[in-house]
Amino acid sequence: MNASAAVLLDRARTSAAALPATTLVVRPGSVYQLGLGRMTIEPEAREAAEVMARYCRGDAAAFQRLYALLAARILAYLKGLLGDAAAAEDALQLTFLKVHEARSSYVIGANPIPWIYTIAHRTALDEIRKRKRSRVKLSQGRGKEGEVPAEPIAHITGVAADVGADPAAPAEPGPDAAAAAGALAALAKLPDNQRQALILTKVHGRSIADAAMITGSTPGAIKQRAHRAYVTLRQMLGSKKEVA
Amino acid sequence: MSDGKDKDKDFDDRVLGQATGVDAPPPAPSADLLRAVEGMKPVRTRTRFGALAVVGLAGLVGPALALLRTPMRRDWPGLPIGWITAAVTIWGLAFAASLVAALVPRRGDVLPAPSRASRVALAAIGGVGLFALLATVDVPGMSMQPAERGWTPFEACLHCIGTIAKVAIVFLIVGQVALRRLVPVGGSRVGMALGAAAGAMGGLLLVFICPFASTSHVVLGHVTGVVLAALAGAILMRLTASYAVALALLVLIAVGCG
DSSP: OOHHHHHHHHHHHHHHHHSOOOOOOOOOOOHHHHTTOOGGGSHHHHHHHHHHHHHHTTOHHHHHHHHHHHHHHHHHHHHHHHOOHHHHHHHHHHHHHHHHHTGGGOBTTSOHHHHHHHHHHHHHHHHHHHHHHHHHHHHHHHTTTOOOOOOOOBOTTSOBTTGGGOTTSOOOOSTTHHHHHHHHHHHHTSOHHHHHHHIIIIISOOOHHHHHHHHTOOHHHHHHHHHHHHHHHHHHHHHHHHHO | OOHHHHHHSSSOTHHHHHHHTTTSOOOOOOHHHHHHHHTOOOOOOBOTTHHHHHHHHHHHHHHHHHHHHSOOOTTGGGSOHHHHHHHHHHHHHHHHHHHHHHHOOOTTOSSOOHHHHHHHHHHHHHHHHHHHHHHOOOOTTTSBOGGGGTOOHHHHHHHHHHHHHHHHHHHHHHHHHHTTTTOSSOHHHHHHHHHHHHHHHHHHHHHHHOOBOOHHHIIIIIIHHHHHHHHHHHHHHHGGGSHHHHHHHHHHHHHHHO
16 A cells, blocks of 8 residues: 555545444335345444454554444344343443453454344343342241242343333333333333344344344344244234234 | 325334434443553454464364374274265365354454354254264275274264364363453353364264264264354353353363363
8 A cells, every 4th residue: 555545545534533422323124125135335334343453453442433323233132132221321431441451353344233132132132131139138047938029021122011100210212202102112012032123123234144143042033032022023013902 | 205105104114213212411421441441552352263263273272182192093994085076075164164154254344143153053963963974984894883992882982072172171271261251141042153163073073983883873973062062162162251150060071180
């Protein structure tokens, strides 16, 4: 590379770093529409890879940029898995701390987004396991008659199912608030693995291959779970519509 | 998607995006996180083939030494060259493909894909299993029977499984270290591929040095060894979360093999 090209590249990098944080664009395209398209060809993947490379070279500003790029969607994913906004925020910090500690494992040029999702997924599973253990201990401590209250049913966003009664809860934006609330209630009833597949592929726009990588599953299983979740969701929302 | 199709749906897909609140603003990075980032230094990152090179080279030392120090099987001169080529190719391919699937991420990925790893490992085990079942060559008068060494067929199989275990242990230990913190999920699938690769290398070594050539011995001794190595890899990698347990188990196995 000659000197002028290097200067131009440096300028481009500097201007990219100076850009304001992008707002997250939700891509609610159908699982079947998204197909197996790989994230690597998308501009956001290229940007994330470039930012991650700078981060690995010790650029602290690159970390801020990476956080701005990914924190919102990782937080939403964690809320979906944990069903608790506060726990999700803690897990988000832990996820980025793990990313920081494991940054030497990154392969320069690779798309870091599925990798960070994978770390978040694992962090959430660890948290869920920890909760289960503490729940078992508590029930053992209480003896036979002691009953631990079930964890509040939470929606995919981490908002409790009875959030409607909470005056502090933010109102659903937009004219479809009722439909969104119905979708939330239906999502909360899905089995964990189906919900994970649906969230990753439909809500977060991950490819089937990425979702399989993130959950440590197979693409076939992800397709099947997402399909089942979608069918169940349609039935549930359809029946609600009829009842209404 | 056409409007007509949208109307057929019970709900609009967009409602899921709205419902899940993906665009909610995240909290600022915590003080701990910022402190960690502030003091950071440049790190040397991984390369796609780095782990493969390390694990492959470390694991191949043992089989290479064994091949140099152990006499070739007694029926070696009588074996058809075509069969030798096919056997080396199939066992070697099973080794290489499984090892690559376990350790090399796809282009553009950071982690090895667990689903690909398990698929390749199963195909590799199936391939060597079929080859052992359908294409094992016995040279009458030259191939040895277990009784000639005073062993039962079961003891002969155990001996070969032990040889495979000795080869596999190095791959599994080095592989565990190389994959440290790399497979947060799907570890058992990746471990299965690593174990299958290690077992296949053991099987490849036995093509040269195992004097027993009956189909039953090769299937029950050699292929079973590969299956057991794959299982051991899957279990060990699953335990990687509690790293001390995995290492303790590996040490125990190594002591047992020794």
